[in-house]
Amino acid sequence: xxxxxxxxxxxxxxxxxxxxxxxxxxxxxxxxxxxxxxxxxxxxxxxxxxxxxxxxxxxxxxxxxxxxxxxxxxxxxxxxxxxxxxxxxxxxxxxxxxxxxxxxxxxxxxxxxxxxxxxxxxxxxxxxxxxxxxxxxxxxxxxxxxxxxxxxxxxxxxxxxxxxxxxxxxxxxxxxxxxxxxxxxxxxxxxxxxxxxxxxxxxxxxxxxxxxxxxxxxxxxxxxxxxxxxxxxxxxxxxxxxxxxxxxxxxxxxxxxxxxxxxxxxxxxxxxxxxxxxxxxxxxxxxxxxxx
Amino acid sequence: xxxxxxxxxxxxxxxxxxxxxxxxxxxxxxxxxxxxxxxxxxxxxxxxxxxxxxxxxxxxxxxxxxxxxxxxxxxxxxxxxxxxxxxxxxxxxxxxxxxxxxxxxxxxxxxxxxxxxxxxxxxxxxxxxxxxxxxxxxxxxxxxxxxxxxxxxxxxxxxxxxxxxxxxxxxxxxxxxxxxxxxxxxxxxxxxxxxxxxxxxxxxxxxxxxxxxxxxxxxxxxxxxxxxxxxxxxxxxxxxxxxxxxxxxxxxxxxxxxxxxxxxxxx
Ligand SMILES: Nc1ncnc2c1ncn2[C@@H]1O[C@H](COP(=O)(O)OP(=O)(O)OP(=O)(O)O)[C@@H](O)[C@H]1O
Ligand SMILES: [Mg+2]
Numbered sequence: 001x002x003x004x005x006x007x008x009x010x011x012x013x014x015x016x017x018x019x020x021x022x023x024x025x026x027x028x029x030x031x032x033x034x035x036x037x038x039x040x041x042x043x044x045x046x047x048x049x050x051x052x053x054x055x056x057x058x059x060x061x062x063x064x065x066x067x068x069x070x071x072x073x074x075x076x077x078x079x080x081x082x083x084x085x086x087x088x089x090x091x092x093x094x095x096x097x098x099x100x101x102x103x104x105x106x107x108x109x110x111x112x113x114x115x116x117x118x119x120x121x122x123x124x125x126x127x128x129x130x131x132x133x134x135x136x137x138x139x140x141x142x143x144x145x146x147x148x149x150x151x152x153x154x155x156x157x158x159x160x161x162x163x164x165x166x167x168x169x170x171x172x173x174x175x176x177x178x179x180x181x182x183x184x185x186x187x188x189x190x191x192x193x194x195x196x197x198x199x200x201x202x203x204x205x206x207x208x209x210x211x212x213x214x215x216x217x218x219x220x221x222x223x224x225x226x227x228x229x230x231x232x233x234x235x236x237x238x239x240x241x242x243x244x245x246x247x248x249x250x251x252x253x254x255x256x257x258x259x260x261x262x263x264x265x266x267x268x269x270x271x272x273x274x275x276x277x278x279x280x281x282x283x284x285x286x287x288x289x290x291x292x
Numbered sequence: 293x294x295x296x297x298x299x300x301x302x303x304x305x306x307x308x309x310x311x312x313x314x315x316x317x318x319x320x321x322x323x324x325x326x327x328x329x330x331x332x333x334x335x336x337x338x339x340x341x342x343x344x345x346x347x348x349x350x351x352x353x354x355x356x357x358x359x360x361x362x363x364x365x366x367x368x369x370x371x372x373x374x375x376x377x378x379x380x381x382x383x384x385x386x387x388x389x390x391x392x393x394x395x396x397x398x399x400x401x402x403x404x405x406x407x408x409x410x411x412x413x414x415x416x417x418x419x420x421x422x423x424x425x426x427x428x429x430x431x432x433x434x435x436x437x438x439x440x441x442x443x444x445x446x447x448x449x450x451x452x453x454x455x456x457x458x459x460x461x462x463x464x465x466x467x468x469x470x471x472x473x474x475x476x477x478x479x480x481x482x483x484x485x486x487x488x489x490x491x492x493x494x495x496x497x498x499x500x501x502x503x504x505x506x507x508x509x510x511x512x513x514x515x516x517x518x519x520x521x522x523x524x525x526x527x528x529x530x531x532x533x534x535x536x537x538x539x540x541x542x543x544x545x546x547x548x549x550x551x552x553x554x555x556x557x558x559x
Binding site: 164165167168170171174175177178179180181182183184185186 | 346348351373374377378382383384385389390391392393394398399401402403404405406408409446449450453
């Protein structure tokens with residue numbers, strides 16, 4: 001039984017991590033229909049930014065965290081302004097190819113600066129964060145992931161549901177010409193969604209870095225995990241991204257724990273295919289409202 | 293420009309995709325606080341005229357290639373919609389175009405985009421005052437509203453922007469006669485009570501001319517007729533082609549000849 005709970009908790013925290021990562025991906029897709037293939041690289045950039053600020057510049061941890069997020073947010077803006085905006089009006093496939101190019105460029109730059117070795121952050125999570133229930137142990141990192149994840153999900157939920165900017169962003173995703181006619185600044189909305197996506201990427205990149213250490217190849221490979229997650233949840237559903245993340249996380253740890261570690265990476269994809277056969281738009285994919 | 297003219301279109305030509313010319317030397321004036329209606333059959337270029345004002349031509353690869361559009365001392369031909377809307381011109385598009393996955397109230401809030409950060413509670417109250425049926429629907433998704441509710445929604449959404457010039461594209465499209473009447477009454481009230489200037493594109497010429505001060509008739513991308521609304525409503529050509537009333541009291545053969553001539557002059 002303890003083994004079960006241990007796996008459950010590991011699965012949930014892994015799933016939470018995937019959910020966070022997927023959130024950034026869905027954000028961009030929802031507002032501009034662009035599949036961002038540089039997702040994993042953005043995660044790695046965030047993770048390295050935090051490394052530079054915390055381990056190399058030796059800033060206080062909270063400040064380093066804050067600056068890493070702010071830096072990634074700005075990077076998202078810059079990417080949209082300098083790389084994507086010139087392509088507005090071009091075919092979508094060109095924009096998607098551009099993100100593939102960005103991924104290669106970012107990866108190359110990071111390999112150049114940081115090399116291919118594993119780096120790690122200084123220990124900073126207080127011991128008290130680790131929870132014990134009998135023999136079940138929840139490592140401090142996972143507790144921190146839960147807390148940070150919940151706080152940010154709450155903030156994002158609030159932002160999109162109630163704030164005016166959030167509503168403008170949703171209006172662009174819903175009906176772009178109508179949003180334009182009302183004066184919504186569509187390019188600004190695109191820029192904003194890239195900025196928020198890069199911020200969320202940084203956050204998940206940092207958490208992965210804390211758990212596994214940071215390595216360009218590994219972090220960007222985990223970035224690829226967003227694909228099964230978002231396809232499962234429905235490419236354009238934020239709630240779906242969260243649930244999809246949790247499902248894939250749990251599937252991975254349970255397969256690894258009860259069946260075989262070798263199958264860990266495979267089973268989620270098998271389940272994904274089965275679900276897509278039943279629900280082609282994903283669990284929460286937008287089904288067109290037909291009336292009107 | 294005369295002092296009481298809010299918008300002046302001078303001889304504009306509009307071309308889509310660099311080759312398809314739709315508007316040819318169109319000129320029209322919209323006076324402050326008036327309702328000007330723009331009539332014409334399908335494909336005449338009414339929507340294109342509105343889009344050339346609001347800046348929505350650009351996303352469709354259209355362009356004003358000749359002439360100017362003056363609005364309060366600004367030359368707005370080919371300006372981006374972000375700019376035109378911030379000068380107070382809001383277009384309510386043909387076919388209603390709600391944000392289906394936003395609630396009614398969220399739809400209305402998008403109307404504040406031109407003045408982000410400013411209070412909007414008063415404007416919401418005003419919209420609910422004009423469009424009372426929206427109150428009961430405010431927390432439901434716009435995608436599930438009826439056609440009448442949607443027309444109210446998109447007009448209310450535009451009012452949220454506190455427009456000075458409101459461009460309405462076929463508000464009566466597909467609505468029951470009683471509802472059309474109600475919508476037109478509200479349009480008139482908004483014009484009188486808020487002082488909003490309106491440009492009204494309509495197929496329903498009768499209704500439109502009843503509330504309008506001035507009217508233009510468009511055919512094949514050209515203005516073919518203009519005049520005070522009360523004169524247009526009496527005009528035999530308008531009667532025949534747009535109000536569905538045949539001119540009476542003329543000898544049959546003579547009438548046929550005459551209407552042939554008229555048609556020829558218009559096309
Ligand atoms: N994006 C476009 N590219 C090319 N041609 C266009 C485009 N939009 C409209 N047209 C053409 O321009 C002409 C005028 O269209 P417009 O929509 O302005 O007419 P309308 O008077 O509003 O007609 P309706 O009453 O049917 O709405 C039509 O022949 C139409 O096919
Ligand atoms: Mg039209």
